[in-house]
Amino acid sequence: MIQQSKILERLTPSFRELVEEIIAVNQAWKLAGDMDNNVSAIAYSLADLKNRLQVKLLRSYAPEKVYLQIDSTVSTQMEELYGLILREPIGNYWNAAHLPVRVALELLSPQELEQFTIE
Incomplete structure (x- = not known):
């Protein structure tokens, strides 16, 4: 019989595991979009999974290990994007992909947005 702590351990990935999963899903999403005009x-489905993993990362580890910041280098007039900025890089990654502001407003409470965002 599997112990409850082992189940919880599998359901709660480490910070590094969650960041790596977000990066992998983000890359798969981009490939899928390129194959069929997005x-x-x-x-x-992959975009939705990425967004939900990002929310899980923020709720589990922000603002101590990751925070939201508007990325003015890629935000366009059509859509503003948050970067999920890692306080310390993991490998070559210093962020956990972009999260559209409109999606953040849907999935996070105003209190969470305030807590997780750095200007």
Whole structure:
């Protein structure tokens, strides 16, 4: 019989594991989008998974290990994007991909946004 602590351990990935999973899903999402003009069900599903993993990362580790910051280098007039900035890089990664502001407003409470965002 599997112990409850082992189950919880599997359901609660480490900071590094969660960042690596976000990066992998983000890369898969971009590939799926390139294959079908970003309209395939797989691309939408991967984007949704990435966003939900990012929210899990923020709720579990922000603001001590990761925080939100508007990325003015890639935000456009059409859409503002948050970068999930890592306080210490993991390998060559200093962020955990971008999260559209509109999605953050849907998935996070105003209190969470205030707590997780650095200007």
